[in-house]
Amino acid sequence: MIRNLIVLGCTALLTIGLSFGSFAGSAPDADSDGVPDAYDNCVNTPNGPLLATGNCSSQEDYDGNGYGQPCDTDVNNDGSTGLDDIAIVITAQGNGADDISDFNCDLGVGLDDLATALSQITFTPGPSGLSCAAPTATNCSAQ
Incomplete structure (x- = not known):
């Protein structure tokens, strides 16, 4: 009898826990580009997932520092x-x-790319211009 009550209680708790879990929501995606913030190399610039192609995609990271071209x-x-x-x-x-130098991935360097660079003068590379924009994602300490 006690065993049945324990099993019934555990089942009820599991059911309640799963019900609350369905309201937890998905991973944050500040720019709504389909890449969760923890994995996004441009948190505030919607630039979509990195495509495995030789063509320029806005998630490309040509210098390998972890930030996409629009943020670097x-x-x-x-x-x-x-x-x-x-x-x-x-x-x-x-x-x-x-x-x-093609920050907007239009397959050429123009005045628009120069304007982007000028707008970020003195900034460190990254989604917000901070050297450690996402401490959790980059394992950096908060600035």
Whole structure:
């Protein structure tokens, strides 16, 4: 009898727990691009999942630092966007596709890419311009 009550109680608790779990919601996706924030290399820029192609996709990370091109105007990887990065972008304009300076993935470096770089001058690479924008996702300590 007691065993049956214990089994019944455990079953009831499991059922209630599963019911509440269905209201938990999905993983946060601040920019609604289908990539959960914990795995998104541009948290506030909707740039979709990384495609396994040789073509430019907005999730591409040509310098391998963990941030997609729209969030990473630090072209020379010295830790922040500076005049040296601006010079690289200016030099790349009109010379065909230069993936690392093509921040909007339109397959060419233009004034729009220069404007993006200028808007992020003195910023460190990342979704918010902080060196550790998502401490949980990057295992960094909060700034």
